[in-house]
Amino acid sequence: MTDDNPYSRGCAWVDGEYVPIRDAKISLLDVGFSRSDVTYDVVAVWNGKFFRLDAHLDRFERSMKSLQMSLELDREQMAAILTECVRKSALRESYVEMISTRGRPSRESRSPWSFQNLFYAYAIPYIWIVEPDKQETGSHLIIAQDTVRIPTSSVDPTVKNFHWGDLTRGAFEARERGGSVVVLPDLDGNLTEGPGFNIFLVADGQLYTPDAGVLEGITRRTILDLATEHGLTAHVAPIPAADAGRADEAFMTSTAGGVMPVTMIDGRPLGDGTPGPFTMQLRQAYWDAHDDPRWTTPIDY
Template identity: 30%
Template sequence: MLNPKKMPPKPKELYIYVNGEWLPNSQAKISVMDHGLLYGDGCFDAWMGMNGFIYQLDPHLDRLYRSVHSLQLDLRMSKKEMREKIIESVQKNALVDFYIKTVVTRGISPHPVIDPAKCEKASVIIYARPKIQTEVTDEVKARGVRIKVLSIRRVPRYSLEPKVKSLNYLNIVMGKLEARVSGFDEAVMLDDEGYICECPGFNIEAISGNKLMAPKNDILMGITRDTVIQMCRDEGMEIDEGFFTVYDFVNADEVLLSNSVSGIAPVTQIDGWKIGTGKPGKYGLKFQEIYLNWLKTGVNGTQCFPEAWED
């Protein structure tokens, strides 16, 4: 546990890192000429943390730098420095349970025009905030998530590579909107050939007998997806990273959603189809518990307050 007496004091306002400065939340601003705002020209990543531990700091950081490289952003900040700033964002805000988001954009353009070459250098924003409950709340997890098969398809890799966690999330936002207006908790997207790929903001996996089915087509390679794969390996399951249809998933014993902020959530309905018994299954329940335990105890974690941590 973290010893509260050894923790730094909480600031009056949360600090946010913006282009080299730590600013109070109310003063943290970016230019109206920033290409991230104008064209969604940039990328981001997000971490989850509990008890002062950042879960999977380096795998997320590596993914962020792969996104930066793919978009040819001129980020004049080494991975080591970014890592230090991310840890500092938690320390400065004295956060115990939190999430962190890092946004890198192409930067400020002299004119509001598309030409990326005109932007001088990348903008960097880092914010750490107290943990939040997203749409998939503990209540929704307890009864099981009801998801819709969306009419909107995932943007294909030959148009915009979904492995890049880009700021171009309109495809995802519209997917979420379709789920909401249709009265579902969440939704699943198909690729242009009709194979299941991922959900707006989540990866999706299914368990059938002793096999995990983890789609690999047109998805963001989720860090929590890797965690699910690791847990299934620990259970001695066969891992099948391949192409799956709605038929494969509605006939599975269990279906899971995974992402860093919401963790692992059991799906109990896809469109009208009941999954398994229609209640959260044994692996869904077990993996949620293990995930929470790993977050809290620092498995795959980096402790931001080593001097305050007492076993």
């Protein structure tokens, strides 16, 4: 591929066609846009290989089922479209999104069960929630006080969704309080998650991550798997927001950025104020795993 590859900034699949990302457009009538009636998933491509593609497709299929959506495409066809988006873009490091919307209403009915659900996908250059150079110093995390996470009885956070009003409001609150990232508590005062990431705390050499009120992140799962392999104890349990500042270390996990150190919570440094040793050990293990054949699917460019 040469530099004049029209897909070099990304490639999308919209209405049954591959298009350069700048030309990828959806209808204003798609209720995925107007009603957040949508689910999605994001898988990374690193060094020319999908990372844990099966786990992402499993979660995407579970999310669709939970929302009573179905597509004419099967799993292999979806995987083939994702692969082709990456192949056409020629990106070796990519953020690859798959989306299923409820679709567009017909003249006859606006009932959600009457729609034909639609599939969209795209591959763009890899996205970092925290840029690698900023990861070296670590982020300042704010635990929101004015915003709680939408109750799970209203929106199921294990179904990856676009209901980001609370997360976005929390991000503004964090900025006002001098932080760079936010985690929201739930109505009971336990930690949940932030915009696009799960949270881990480390105390006395053991890991803690919230058990409920969160997307079950594939990066979170990878860290739990790697922790076991490294002989670390991990607790998936409620974490009172009030306890967070007492942790020795903290980090965020996301497909968009991996393991991202937190060095300050609510204005108070954790440990010596630099990314902690367990965080750095797991971050290294996480990126090393991107070459592990059990978790990777090479792309034939």
